[in-house]
Amino acid sequence: MExxxxxxxLSSVISLAKTALDARDDAKAQAAVADAMTRLIDLSMSALTxxxxxxxxxxxxxxLEKELHETKLKAQERERYTLAEAxxxxxxxxxxxxxxxxxxxxxxxxxxxxxxxKVVLRRQDLHMWGxxxxxxxxxxxxxxxxxxx
Ligand SMILES: [Zn+2]
Numbered sequence: 001m002e003x004x005x006x007x008x009x010l011s012s013v014i015s016l017a018k019t020a021l022d023a024r025d026d027a028k029a030q031a032a033v034a035d036a037m038t039r040l041i042d043l044s045m046s047a048l049t050x051x052x053x054x055x056x057x058x059x060x061x062x063x064l065e066k067e068l069h070e071t072k073l074k075a076q077e078r079e080r081y082t083l084a085e086a087x088x089x090x091x092x093x094x095x096x097x098x099x100x101x102x103x104x105x106x107x108x109x110x111x112x113x114x115x116x117x118k119v120v121l122r123r124q125d126l127h128m129w130g131x132x133x134x135x136x137x138x139x140x141x142x143x144x145x146x147x148x149x
């Protein structure tokens with residue numbers, strides 16, 4: 001029963017109580033009181049259902065607030081990086097220069113970050129063959145860098 005149904009049932013009980021008070025016939029008064037009691041029991045059950053529904057909605061709201069907070073944190077984190085062409089045809093997320101927390105400039109692995117994992121690429125010196133950017137989680141994500149990153 002929804003709120004409007006509960007209010008309607010309460011109004012009905014009040015109406016039955018008035019009928020019982022106005023009745024001069026004792027049998028009519030007893031019937032009205034019995035009917036009012038039945039409706040009060042129904043109303044109590046509806047109130048319990050509404051309390052249970054309210055608790056369920058409060059839990060769902062709490063979970064959604066937590067999810068929203070986590071989404072906002074991820075969005076803030078995402079703003080700290082820009083997708084950049086780290087090598088011709090190869091992309092990585094470059095840290096923005098405006099980071100205020102003292103974090104040194106770095107690249108994040110694009111395939112890993114798009115899956116939700118924040119993996120910093122490591123530079124590997126290949127001596128006379130240049131530099132390679134290595135993803136610690138997968139060799140498939142590693143790529144040669146034309147210049148020292
Ligand atoms: Zn990776």
